[in-house]
Amino acid sequence: MGYIYKIINKITNKCYIGETKKPNPLLRWNEHKSKIQKGIGCPALQDAVKKYGIENFNFEVLIICFDEDRYKYEMEYIKKYNTMAPNGYNLTPGGEGGGFYGKKHSQKTINKISNFMKNRYSKNPEVKNEISNINKIIMNRTDVKEKIKNGMKNSGKWKNAAKGNKRTFQTEETKTKIKEITTTYFNNNENITKHRNIMSTALGIKVIQYSINNEFINKYESINDASRQTGIPKSTIGKAIKQHTYVAGNFIWKKE
Template sequence: MSKKVRCYSTSSVNNHPSSKIVSEFLTDKNIKPVFIFEDLRYVNTKDKIKDQTKGLSGVYLILNKITNDFYVGSASTDKLFTRFYRHLINLTGSKIVKLAVNKYGIDNFVFIVLETFTEKTTVENNKNLIDVEDFYLKSLLPNYNILTEAGSSFGYKHTELDRIKMKANYSEERRMLIGNLNKNKQFSSTTIERMIQSALNRNKVEFNKEALDNMRKASGAERPIILYNIENNTVFGEYSSITDAALSLNCNKKTIYRALKTEKKVLLKRWIVNYK
């Protein structure tokens, strides 16, 4: 994919710098975004998002300023505004984000564009965009992406132990990796994969054979699957198992199983799903 466009912007309604809460969040995560949009209820802001992301594909982050929970996603060419509108205005995107917006109000959310690309997204180069999104997902561990079914998990509060574990996962090494990704560089798929593996390099818990067998039984089929965007047949994502896909998509495993058994294999009216 072509060189990333880094048009740094402080995109609140009156073009003022981003709020202190947002600045502290970005500093803590070592993120230098391309665009920051606050005051999302105003037409002026929506127009800015539409205008400034026109012709671009990229990776975005939706931040809850009250809880510091956030969601990371990617959008193909000319779809960044669509993703913003679906998640935060129409509330037809992530169920978790929808419930959070209904609870906290649109004024407490920020739409942040992390990376942008100028080259038109195609079946051939879409994997590069997905790789960058995957890097952010695995490095930042966004709460709104990893929670399970929206109906049962909204209102879920992490225990202090959970918070310690999540903070430990976001190590100094990961902060540096994110910082490096934000520099004005172009990375190959191979380089990104090495960065991902390095970010995930931490001590692993050892399980005995019986425990592993039980986990395999509980998780169901272990065959990897791949999702394609229904609108243009580009790759949306690849998952090592149905369980991993269900967690990432905030849907039930049974929903994916049912889609795989149908002739058209349409999942949630957005993707075509198939075994790899």
């Protein structure tokens, strides 16, 4: 069974109309109170409770109905009690989970929600900070990041972009053009040529390996050869020789 309930402010008589299919409707009231404490849920209801105190609100069941009818009755009772903000605490005409599902809010409703939220944040900087902190906590969760990542990958824009890039790079003509541009760039760039020559010379020089106590250990045909046999990165050996620090991997290295 479903329930249509009313939360009423005993001081102002403003109301919030909602629906639930929980076996005990009081569980929904407890859920409201828990969300309000965490700063989530209906913003208008949150602000009212914060202003007047939860003790000044009553919860009552209006009708019991079939599950499939609760969205219809929710909309009817929101209209009957005139609970749309600013007259009440509902920000939408209801029925989001049922008859309203798949439809769009009217521009009037969209503007009303937009204006309410803007005013709420501008007049309550604390609320803005609370929401910001909650979002930071949520966005740092690994499962949330994964869902966002998967959502992007499964989105139409992402798939179309990927498909477009795939088509572009699959053509032989494009592959040839990229190869020609890359080859020309590297061949005509003096800095790259100079660096290539320096690295070639450095890697080709014979090097001698000593212990930290300056005892001879081995001689190698090149830095590459030394790296391959000792497992010490060639860049580390080359840097030690070039900068005259001579120590790399707990050994002393010198040119022959």
